[in-house]
């Protein structure tokens with residue numbers, strides 16, 4: 001078998017597993033949201049605040065990291081079910097790992113499954129985990145050129161969160177540039193400004209999530 005055939009069979013296996021994850025989530029009446037960004041953009045902090053605020057929508061988190069269970073510990077403090085998935089050297093979660101994570105949740109009790117992907121702007125973008133929606137974060141300290149430089153992350157997103165907007169007054173950052181770059185790669189996804197420190201954008205984010213619930 002040639003190398004190309006081997007690669008394509010791995011991709012086909014991943015796609016099949018992602019479809020199984022999706023079918024399983026749908027059968028349980030749960031919606032899955034894949035959260036993607038660079039390390040430090042604010043994914044775990046966003047989910048901590050979201051789990052605390054979403055008392056009307058039972059949610060769980062599968063959280064990916066190369067090492068440690070630090071994010072899982074932060075998230076579990078909210079009382080929500082959390083599964084840490086350590087990928088070792090893997091720069092993105094795989095559909096198999098998500099399936100194993102789902103095995104450890106009582107899906108009948110859960111309406112929303114967040115998947116905090118590995119912090120990376122390249123690898124996770126091309127991997128379907130079986131999620132219903134993708135949310136990409138870009139934080140102000142990362143700089144206003146990141147959508148232009150890492151378009152694949154933002155192309156496939158259903159919602160883009162411009163996070164840490166509380167830092168806009170103190171950092172040079174051109175929001176209009178970000179909007180213009182986004183318009184070239186994704187005209188479907190809204191760009192929502194948010195800050196955990198001030199609470200800006202939180203009601204809109206929660207409304208977006210609630211409107212996605214399946215049952």
Ligand SMILES: Nc1nc2c(ncn2[C@@H]2O[C@H](COP(=O)(O)OP(=O)(O)O)[C@@H](O)[C@H]2O)c(=O)[nH]1
Nearest residue numbers: 039040041042043044045046119164195196197
């Ligand atoms: N200024 C500011 N800092 C934030 C905000 N959200 C998160 N952070 C900080 O950003 C850092 C990384 O956050 P974390 O949630 O761990 O990012 P992750 O690696 O994407 O999960 C932490 O020091 C957070 O306190 C925000 O809205 N504004």
Ligand SMILES: [Mg+2]
Nearest residue numbers: 043044071116
């Ligand atoms: Mg994190």
